Amino acid sequence: MVPTHYYLILSAILFGLGTVAFVFRRNIITIFMSIELMLNAVNLAFVAFSQAWNRLDGQVFVLFVIVVAAAEAAVGLGIIILIARIRRSLNVERVDLLKL
Amino acid sequence: MSAPIIIFFVLAVMAALGAISLIVQKHPIHSALSLIVVMVALAGLYLLMGAEFVAAVQIIVYGGAIMVLFVLVIMLLNAGVEERTNFSKMATFGGIPLALALLVAIAGAVVGGHGSVQAATQSGATAPTKQLAGLLFQEFVYPFELTSFLILIAILGAIVLAQREKI
Numbered sequence: 209m210v211p212t213h214y215y216l217i218l219s220a221i222l223f224g225l226g227t228v229a230f231v232f233r234r235n236i237i238t239i240f241m242s243i244e245l246m247l248n249a250v251n252l253a254f255v256a257f258s259q260a261w262n263r264l265d266g267q268v269f270v271l272f273v274i275v276v277a278a279a280e281a282a283v284g285l286g287i288i289i290l291i292a293r294i295r296r297s298l299n300v301e302r303v304d305l306l307k308l
Numbered sequence: 309m310s311a312p313i314i315i316f317f318v319l320a321v322m323a324a325l326g327a328i329s330l331i332v333q334k335h336p337i338h339s340a341l342s343l344i345v346v347m348v349a350l351a352g353l354y355l356l357m358g359a360e361f362v363a364a365v366q367i368i369v370y371g372g373a374i375m376v377l378f379v380l381v382i383m384l385l386n387a388g389v390e391e392r393t394n395f396s397k398m399a400t401f402g403g404i405p406l407a408l409a410l411l412v413a414i415a416g417a418v419v420g421g422h423g424s425v426q427a428a429t430q431s432g433a434t435a436p437t438k439q440l441a442g443l444l445f446q447e448f449v450y451p452f453e454l455t456s457f458l459i460l461i462a463i464l465g466a467i468v469l470a471q472r473e474k475i
């Protein structure tokens with residue numbers, strides 16, 4: 209039996225690495241993948257708490273998070289294809305129409 | 309050290325190395341493959357926690373569907389090695405301190421708060437997938453139906469966004 213806080217520490221590490229990737233990367237697809245990494249870290253925390261309290265509600269929430277992630281991936285990749293077609297670049301620095 | 313602890317550490321190191329690899333790889337397709345490693349390791353951790361159905365869904369939906377979509381888009385757009393640009397002043401003076409503050413807040417919550425979690429009971433549920441189905445289709449049936457609407461709207465949105473000419 210692995211203690212629950214081991215899972216929580218791993219979840220925090222993965223979430224932090226996802227945040228770092230989100231901030232430091234410039235490719236829009238990689239930024240999108242780092243969002244998926246953060247969602248995965250949250251899922252790990254949900255399942256860990258579900259196991260700790262011996263209730264299955266957390267696993268139901270994980271299924272909902274996965275559904276939202278799938279919908280987000282479909283729409284987000286459509287937006288990425290549009291940006292790549294209009295800007296001819298995947299660099300987020302080039303998408304600065306709202307910048308002063 | 310018992311066997312579950314050893315399996316946990318193997319999978320945890322695999323997940324953490326995959327996440328670090330996602331950050332340091334220059335090419336997006338390498339980052340995508342690193343993310344697949346993280347997802348498979350997390351599916352193993354779910355199996356270790358006795359969440360078989362979530363592990364299967366993780367492999368099928370994340371490893372199968374979402375990552376195939378990512379790899380397809382990377383190849384479709386012919387994404388190359390990303391170009392480095394200089395940080396803006398806002399990122400240097402605002403972003404990095406805020407990222408450190410977030411790290412400290414999460415670390416504080418994890419280190420300070422695990423006493424109450426450890427008091428929980430051992431996992432001894434029988435046939436958790438059956439119970440999960442009961443919970444999903446009885447107590448959470450309205451959110452479940454809402455997710456089907458969400459999927460439908462996402463399909464429509466993806467088609468509208470990705471079409472080449474207006475119909």
